[in-house]
Amino acid sequence: MTKTPPPRFVIVQQQPDKRPYIWSAVAAAWVASLLAAWFWSQSLAAPKLPRLTAELEATQRELKLRQQQLDRLSQRESTLQRSDQISRSANKQVQAALAEREDEISDLRADVAFYERLVGATAPAKGLNVHSVEFKPEAGGTWRYQIYLTQNLNRGAVSSGGLQFQVEGVRGGKLAAISWNELHQKSQAPAQDYSFRYFQELVGSVMLPDGFTPQRVRVSLRGATGSIDQQFAWKSGVTVTGET
Structure with a gap:
């Protein structure tokens, strides 16, 4: 009996490829x-890190x-500084105003004291009056005059x-009077x-002619309240004081 030869090809069922699963598992x-190494290193390196993190967050909130x-x-300090600057400026203005008022009061007191010295406490009441006349030489040959006018009759x-005066004296051996115009070297x-x-104090400068020796000063006042003429002696060629 003839034996059947074995088949030349064998059909084998293919098994699924397990390599992807293996790689995924690996x-x-x-x-x-x-992860295990990270947690392990964290627990070893900083066991108190969570508490420190919480404290850091709390510190940041406090900061x-x-x-x-x-x-x-x-902001409050800036406001106070501006307020202080305003107060200082206002205080300086007040101090300056007070100083000005004190100066005015001082001037008024000086005026009152001077006026009392001029008229005296027991002096009789007078209307418009020339209290004194003073002449002093200046550089250049001019003479500076100071004339004080007073009145205590009509208070207030x-x-x-207007005031004018002429200087009387001797020139060339003859009596002469130097007029207001000539003293100022003007025609009018x-x-x-x-x-x-x-x-009131009136001041100014006049020029006496060469060769003239002054002896008297005649002052004329012309105004709405009255007109007066007063004569004063020229003493020592420098000062004229006291009514003659």
Whole structure:
């Protein structure tokens, strides 16, 4: 009996490829090992890290709060500084105003004291009056005059008008009078204005001609409240004081 020869090809059922699963398992194990190593290293290197993190967050919140308080204090300090500057400026203005008022009061007191010295406490009441006349030499040959006018009859009333004077003396061996125009070396020199309640000082400069020796000064006042003429002696060639 003839034997049947074995088949030339054998059909074998193919098994599924398990390599992807193996690689996935290896990768998962590797990631798990990394996580385990990280947690293990964290527990070894910083066992108190969570508490420190919480404390750091609390410190940051406290710092933010303190910064806000510092900003408010800085703003308040700036406001106080501006207020202080305004107060200092206002105080300086008040002090300056007070100083000006004190100067005015001092001037008024000096005026009152001077006026009392001029008229005296027991002096009789007078209307418009030339109290004194003074002449002093200046550089260049001119003479500076100071004439004080007073009145204590009409208290509070204003005396106003114009002043002129002439100087009488000797020139070339003869009596001569140097007029207001000649003293100012002008053809029509205007009178010197005056206006006061109690007293006033009038000043100016005049020129005496060469060869003239002054002896007297005749002062004329012309105003709405009255007109007067007063004569004063020229003493020592320098000062004229006291009515003759």
